[in-house]
Amino acid sequence: MEQYIINGGNPLVGEVEIGGAKNAALAILAAAIMTDETVVIDNLPDVRDINVLLQAIEGIGARVERVGKHTVKINGSTIGELSIDYEYIKKIRASYYLLGALLGKYKRAQVALPGGCNIGSRPIDQHIKGFKALGAEVRIEFGLILAQAEALVGSHIYLDVVSVGATINIMLAAAMAEGNTIIENAAKEPHIVDVANFLNSMGANIKGAGTDVIRIKGVDRLRKTEYSIIPDQIEAGTFMLAAAATKGDITVKNVIPKHLEATTAKLIEIGCEVEEFDDAVRVVASKNLHHTNVKTLPYPGFPTDMQPQIAVVLAMSEGTSIVAESIFENRFKYVDELARMGAKVKVEGNTAIINGVEKFTGAQVSAPDLRAGAALVIAGLAAEGITLVDDIMYIERGYEDFEKKLSSLGAQIEKVSTEKEIQKFKLKVS
Numbered sequence: 270m271e272q273y274i275i276n277g278g279n280p281l282v283g284e285v286e287i288g289g290a291k292n293a294a295l296a297i298l299a300a301a302i303m304t305d306e307t308v309v310i311d312n313l314p315d316v317r318d319i320n321v322l323l324q325a326i327e328g329i330g331a332r333v334e335r336v337g338k339h340t341v342k343i344n345g346s347t348i349g350e351l352s353i354d355y356e357y358i359k360k361i362r363a364s365y366y367l368l369g370a371l372l373g374k375y376k377r378a379q380v381a382l383p384g385g386c387n388i389g390s391r392p393i394d395q396h397i398k399g400f401k402a403l404g405a406e407v408r409i410e411f412g413l414i415l416a417q418a419e420a421l422v423g424s425h426i427y428l429d430v431v432s433v434g435a436t437i438n439i440m441l442a443a444a445m446a447e448g449n450t451i452i453e454n455a456a457k458e459p460h461i462v463d464v465a466n467f468l469n470s471m472g473a474n475i476k477g478a479g480t481d482v483i484r485i486k487g488v489d490r491l492r493k494t495e496y497s498i499i500p501d502q503i504e505a506g507t508f509m510l511a512a513a514a515t516k517g518d519i520t521v522k523n524v525i526p527k528h529l530e531a532t533t534a535k536l537i538e539i540g541c542e543v544e545e546f547d548d549a550v551r552v553v554a555s556k557n558l559h560h561t562n563v564k565t566l567p568y569p570g571f572p573t574d575m576q577p578q579i580a581v582v583l584a585m586s587e588g589t590s591i592v593a594e595s596i597f598e599n600r601f602k603y604v605d606e607l608a609r610m611g612a613k614v615k616v617e618g619n620t621a622i623i624n625g626v627e628k629f630t631g632a633q634v635s636a637p638d639l640r641a642g643a644a645l646v647i648a649g650l651a652a653e654g655i656t657l658v659d660d661i662m663y664i665e666r667g668y669e670d671f672e673k674k675l676s677s678l679g680a681q682i683e684k685v686s687t688e689k690e691i692q693k694f695k696l697k698v699s
């Protein structure tokens with residue numbers, strides 16, 4: 270089993286290039302099969318979730334051609350199967366986008382209930398409500414979601430909760446429905462806008478993405494396009510927080526600074542300097558950091574996908590910080606792991622009460638999920654001594670070349686899988 274081994278305590282300094290947004294890319298790959306023409310997608314992150322979804326897409330008969338590490342050509346004209354294998358679904362959350370895409374194109378789809386990070390109960394009732402409003406019959410049987418329709422007809426849909434997945438899935442299903450669809454109380458995340466822009470570049474007619482009312486005028490067909498995915502705001506935010514945690518100086522390149530505002534604001538509040546450029550941000554942490562409060566909220570609020578990373582930084586900042594998680598009920602699983610490194614964090618319901626300590630010390634910890642795993646790596650980079658992070662397959666779901674990018678900033682981190690490699694690393698850093 271692979272692990273990260275880290276010798277912490279070095280300030281991270283330098284420049285790092287951010288890849289395409291995983292959560293935009295997943296939806297865009299699903300959307301790409303909605304035309305029979307060839308779609309070229311660029312700035313695709315080379316991460317596990319993307320590779321699993323591409324296999325699932327190939328598995329139903331679409332043609333998938335990788336052109337280098339970050340570009341893929343997809344042709345959905347050869348799809349012969351409208352049912353997605355459980356093998357793929359259980360590994361990733363975003364497999365549910367194939368439901369919206371296949372239903373939109375073929376009026377029929379069968380997908381197992383999705384997996385993804387175990388961060389809460391994660392119902393999909395709002396997706397189903399949307400599909401039903403468009404005229405689909407939706408059943409859940411034997412762990413499968415079966416959706417079919419004679420025809421999909423535009424509708425007025427009010428989402429009871431602000432859901433990224435439901436907003437995108439309804440957009441996919443409605444893109445080729447008859448007539449007009451309005452999604453109210455829609456999610457406003459940057460990847461919603463990216464998926465809408467992608468669909469529009471294929472000939473869809475979607476307006477209002479990025480606001481809470483999205484209007485979709487159904488079109489008869491979608492066509493080929495070439496599209497480049499937006500930068501990953503969560504990967505970018507993770508490196509920004511790594512700069513803070515290690516008292517470093519990192520310029521995070523190829524980003525849209527506007528998408529990072531919630532993280533930037535918190536970093537400034539705790540005492541970092543953040544400089545914004547057109548497509549980069551520089552985070553300098555030269556002073557002692559101090560406490561603040563954070564509440565996760567839908568965009569433009571503080572992202573839940575950044576909650577574990579900021580909590581780690583607050584756990585090393587002076588004073589008492591409160592972190593409230595309002596999106597997922599089970600996103601504090603890293604707290605017990607962090608305690609092994611000396612952190613003082615108490616969880617009460619959806620709130621973590623964090624008493625900052627002066628330093629962490631290295632320990633062996635396990636990544637409980639993707640972002641919590643990244644947060645433990647940040648903790649290890651800041652800690653004194655050696656940290657071993659287990660279960661890094663979660664981290665690899667969403668971070669491309671994580672250890673290589675961190676190494677290029679001066680981190681002492683390696684991916685190891687044997688005791689011999691661990692000993693070799695220890696010898697090298699001693």
Ligand SMILES: CC(=O)N[C@H]1[C@@H](OP(=O)(O)OP(=O)(O)OC[C@H]2O[C@@H](n3ccc(=O)[nH]c3=O)[C@H](O)[C@@H]2O)O[C@H](CO)[C@@H](O)[C@@H]1O
Pocket residue numbers: 292293295362363389390391392393394395396397430431432433434435456573574595596597
């Ligand atoms: C693959 C992907 O893009 N994953 C992201 C997506 O997940 P995902 O799309 O699953 O998250 P949602 O935005 O849908 O979930 C937000 C909240 O709505 C609830 N809910 C959602 C759907 C539904 O039908 N019913 C319902 O009650 C959820 O339990 C949660 O409390 O957005 C989350 C919130 O930004 C991120 O943390 C995930 O990284």
Ligand SMILES: C=C(OP(=O)(O)O)C(=O)O
Pocket residue numbers: 292361362363384385386387388574639640667
């Ligand atoms: C929670 C995440 O992913 P998923 O929704 O796919 O589990 C994430 O990207 O942080």
